[in-house]
Amino acid sequence: MAQLAATQSTYQPARHRSQMARREALVAYVLLLPWILGFIFFVAGPIVASLYLSLTTYNIAQPPQFIGIGNFVQAFTQDPLFWGALAKTFLYAIIVVPTGVAGALLVAILLNQGLRLTSLYRALFFLPHLTPFVAAVFIWEWLLDPTFGFINNVIWVVSHVQGPGWLGSPDWAMPALILIAFWAIIGGDMMLIFLAGLQGVPVELYEVASLDGAGAWRRFWNITLPMISPTLFFNSILAVIGALQTFTTAFVATSGGPSYATYFYALHIYNTAFSYTEMGYACALAWIFFIILIMFTYVQFRASNRWVYYAGEVK
């Protein structure tokens, strides 16, 4: 009897636990149901289709024709625009990502100082990001106009040097796009996310540190930075992906020109698919790009174990 009672008493909590686990899983699947449907119809399905199409020539009018890895061979060996587009894209990302993330963190820290006009400053910083891409391009096209633009006139007044041709010049179109991107990025998503992260740092930590005599720099280095490391990580991932995929600004401002100076990889894919309707080849180009992005992000995630700290992680 005693033995039976003992087994029962250990058995029941176990069953109760598994019931709870089952209910928890059921809740999870209900919450995930929309995502699962979306994943099947707008992600997984298209991925499979894209994978197949990348092995074909396909122009929508005629059914796809299987050609094996011909598209990939063509990209690496015969496409005169492929390597140039990759190089332009990397050059752009290498400059935009570090400056953009650092700039966004800096302005978020400025906004987190409890200054009296913080909400006004936040609005000012956020305004460039609020400006839609197309509107921003129109504004900057006018700002960067070689003759009538604000920038070249300022350059002339300050130094009596004739400013560059900016978007119309093969040498200066890329710096112009980088300038536009930096302006649009630093007060945008990344700043908001940094700000939410900074405001999530418990004030008590700062108070305790201050009592212990830690100065502003120490508090930043030993409290702020570790506590916002998930945010920093999140923003870095987004910045890399965003920079490598840049499309709209270049599409509207330069269409990749002049002389392919701003012909980013995404433009190459777009033109291949929707200007030349080479859908199969465009899918192959997109897959090559995906693999490059995966490699970048994998490296970032591997490195993140060493420097990212989570307060409420379910291990």
Next chain:
Amino acid sequence: MAETARASTRRSSGQATIRNPVVVVRYVAGRGSLHLLTAVVGLLLMIPFLWALVGSFKPEDEIKALPPTFWPTHFVWGNYLQVWTSSYFTNWFFNTIEITILATAGAILSAAAAGYAFARLRFPGREIFFGMTIATMLLPFEVTLIPTYIEYYLLGWLNTYLPLTVPFWLGGGAFFIFLFRQFFMTIPLELDEAAKIDGANHFQILSTIVLPLSLPVLAAAGILSFISNWNSFVLPLIILNDPQKFTLSIGLRYFQMQPSSDAMPTDNLLLAGSIIMTIPIIAIFFLGQRYFVKGVVMSGMKG
């Protein structure tokens, strides 16, 4: 408001040392230079927008004057009326509002639900599903753009708003799922455990504990989603081909190239159109900013 709370703790710590004039001077100088730095950064970021704003009021002959004037000799409010009534501008404006609202509502609801599941529930396949979500986020839009375009073509969805809204109700995008998950993970699990002991189920925990603590991230996600849908360019560009159905982003570009008329629109009109397109977004931001701040207050209150 959390800023006020933060400021008041600073102020009280300032009061503790107020007898020492050196500390007071250093404090004031520090605050002053912070204000100066912040204002300079703000001004630099504002210049393009201000320049465009005054430009949008300039008469046609002044927009290309040398040396350029800063202040218009006289304000031409008619620029705005002229843009508003040209092409299909009003259509574009209201189309964009409709699409943006539908897509944003769907994105937030479905992404918060998924983010909660990934952050705080244990279920078979969680790591795999979450890995898949991350992979989706890394997926360049071009990979799925072409097959989904073909899919929409087969479904008869081309030149309709369905591709611009329906997918947002189904997951809301990996970006927002990841954002919600990251935020939900920073909320102490002990709160859930305490509620569970009190007999709360997961939907109650989500609605009474996690979401109220997450108002900042909800507001942030709402603002971000609104902006990205309002700005959306590539998808409308390939989906819509009837100019009456255009959104503002592709409509403005259409207006710039003006295939139907003989004269290209002048820069002052393009700038006025750009400003009109930007204003609703600024309004939403100011509206949302309040919720944003409120959310920060609520998350700032402990226990």
